[in-house]
Amino acid sequence: MIELPPSRSFFADLFANQKAALWMLLGSRRAFRYVTPSAVQLVFLGVLAILANTLFSWLTANGAGHFNGQGLVSYLLWPFIALIAGIFLAQRSGLGRLMLVPVILWLAADIYVALIQSLLQYLGLIDRLPDFILPWMNSLFLVLFIWQTVSLLWIFARQQKWPWWEQILILAGTIVTLAIWQQTVSSQPIWKVEEQIQPVMLSEDALYAQPRLLDNVLNQLQKGIFGETHWYFVGVAGAGYQDVFKTEVETTQRQFDTRFGTLGRSVGLINNANTQGTLPIASRTSIAQTLDRIGQDMNPDSDVLFLFMTSHGNQNIFELANDPIGMNSIDPQWLRGALDHAKIRWRVLVISACYSGSFIPALESPDTIVITASAADRASFGCQAEADYTYFGRAFFAEAMRTQNSLTDAFKVAQASIRAREKQDDFPASNPQMRIGSNIAAVLPQLESRLFPSDSAVNLPSTLSIAPAIDSSISGVPIQTPHRNKVISDKHVVSPFPKH
Structure with missing residues (x-):
């Protein structure tokens, strides 16, 4: 049974949600002791997550390009899925406040992940990363992207005592889906540089x-x-x-x-x-x-x-x-x-x-x-x-x-x-x-x-x-x-x- 703490104030709830996200990323069910869901927290964390991911996308584009609305829609699909999952869990457990818990935890964790990715991307741009890391950067970003969603499912599966076969099925399916998704949406970042292919000519x-x-x-x-x-x-x-x-x-x-x-x-x-x-x-x-x-x-x-x-x-x-x-x-x-x-x-x-x-x-x-x-x-x-x-x-x-x-x-x-x-x-x-x-x-x-x-x-x-x-x-x-x-x-x- 999940018991959620009561809401106190905006900043207290914000701090608690960030703390809950850290415990979630560590795979700990302590996240449920701190997460404090509310509509205000959902909107605010959503804005912060969008800004953090826009920063990462802008750094990836090296400051060039333009804002890409389709990329934003692609990004928002995942917190929307988390919201749908929260509605299903709330109905299943009879706890109405549980509806916003998955999406708030996902957004709060995604802020951390996007900031880590932005830092790595910036260090790469100024040539401050060791050479051996560079070939692994794309794989590292993929792991970070999958990590936050898998850790969210992991703590819910343990807290709700889902059957072992159900845990394996959901986690494996999620990892495969996210890996494939990341490859297909890489062409639609939030900040996009349009490729202009200029034919190289050799004069006669x-x-x-x-x-x-x-x-x-x-x-x-x-x-x-x-x-x-x-x-x-x-x-x-x-x-x-x-x-x-x-x-x-x-x-x-x-x-x-x-x-x-x-x-x-x-x-x-x-x-x-x-x-x-x-x-x-x-x-x-x-x-x-x-x-x-x-x-x-x-x-x-x-x-x-x-x-x-x-x-x-x-x-x-x-x-x-x-x-x-x-x-x-x-x-x-x-x-x-x-x-x-x-x-x-x-x-x-x-x-x-x-x-x-x-x-x-x-x-x-x-x-x-x-x-x-x-x-x-x-x-x-x-x-x-x-x-x-x-x-x-x-x-x-x-x-x-x-x-x-x-x-x-x-x-x-x-x-x-x-x-x-x-x-x-x-x-x-x-x-x-x-x-x-x-x-x-x-x-x-x-x-x-x-x-x-x-x-x-x-x-x-x-x-x-x-x-x-x-x-x-x-x-x-x-x-x-x-x-x-x-x-x-x-x-x-x-x-x-x-x-x-």
């Missing part, structure tokens, strides 16, 4: 210009000169839907051309809707052709390739995207194969993307330096639409390489700067990585003397003599020995790309 001029644009850039490359050391720069901007990667490659290429002497020996391959008709795109085909051409033009014994790639990424995946062109992204085995096919010996490979450390096992070799913006199991940051550099690009290229005269020192300075910025912004550490092969470590001072301009560089020889491979370390940065060179299999991860 851009389509036929691409082969010519790539040929023009490659035909302007200067050949290596026997007895001299030159650096060749290749920049790859992978994800065309964010300008930061385009800007980062263009700025870095200008830096290399003007400060590091790669003018006439640099290529920028860029995916971006605004440059499809003016710049060569970054695709597997264009990257492979560029590497092959540089491999033909450079002096393999003394010239060095500096390959900089920036985009979104995942485990063993570097994203290439340039709508409406369908592109295959890059995996580490493909990139290693393209470099080997081009017969480029001395390589400095810088990959800036989430989880880019997963590329290291396949790319490292005695003749290679591999630098990545993050460890194999970490994300990297800074790909906001308005940014001109990612966190790694700014720290390494815009700052460290303007003040340091060695790649190792520049990496250490950038690593410290990134760690400090991520800590300041309360981001998990990306842990940039650097691997230096034993052969290139031996000749790195001579190679760098041709890269970094300095007064002392004029007295250093311009000819590169190849020193024998050694197994040592440079300033604490790991040196790659020949027997550790290995290739791992591609996992072909197809999950959504995390934020860079």
Whole structure:
């Protein structure tokens, strides 16, 4: 038998109903000791619940869109069902005040649930949720939605001593119904953003210009000169839907051309809707052709390739995207194969993307330096639409390489700067990585003397003599020995790309 406390005052009843909802969410029948039903409480709690759910819907829409009346009607269906259930229970028990108990408990609990969802959604919008939670957000919201209704039925079933088979049948049916309902009404939120599908167009001029644009850039490359050391720069901007990667490659290429002497020996391959008709795109085909051409033009014994790639990424995946062109992204085995096919010996490979450390096992070799913006199991940051550099690009290229005269020192300075910025912004550490092969470590001072301009560089020889491979370390940065060179299999991860 359910005995309800008498009504006292509006605020006392409101506090009691909120307290009852908390006990209900915990599955406790103590909720019946506090719930105080009345028409005024029903209306007030209904308004609060609508406002709380509108807030959550507005945050989900990121502040865009408009109020959706159909979404409000869909939401109100559930408290209406609770009201109908209360009428049935009141008639069955002969207690008239019981009529409003289910709907008041449901609305009071829904306020808590909507506020929890709103908090989680807001933390997600400002990038303050741990990465492992993000894939589970939709499931968490579904559980919260089901939880309040199931807990309401649970306390009534126990209080009214329904038969066990009746409890199981009602609870199972409710869970299935709510799960299906949540999936079907997701397209009708209270605050709705109308999807405006804009067809992505590739102009005829851009389509036929691409082969010519790539040929023009490659035909302007200067050949290596026997007895001299030159650096060749290749920049790859992978994800065309964010300008930061385009800007980062263009700025870095200008830096290399003007400060590091790669003018006439640099290529920028860029995916971006605004440059499809003016710049060569970054695709597997264009990257492979560029590497092959540089491999033909450079002096393999003394010239060095500096390959900089920036985009979104995942485990063993570097994203290439340039709508409406369908592109295959890059995996580490493909990139290693393209470099080997081009017969480029001395390589400095810088990959800036989430989880880019997963590329290291396949790319490292005695003749290679591999630098990545993050460890194999970490994300990297800074790909906001308005940014001109990612966190790694700014720290390494815009700052460290303007003040340091060695790649190792520049990496250490950038690593410290990134760690400090991520800590300041309360981001998990990306842990940039650097691997230096034993052969290139031996000749790195001579190679760098041709890269970094300095007064002392004029007295250093311009000819590169190849020193024998050694197994040592440079300033604490790991040196790659020949027997550790290995290739791992591609996992072909197809999950959504995390934020860079």
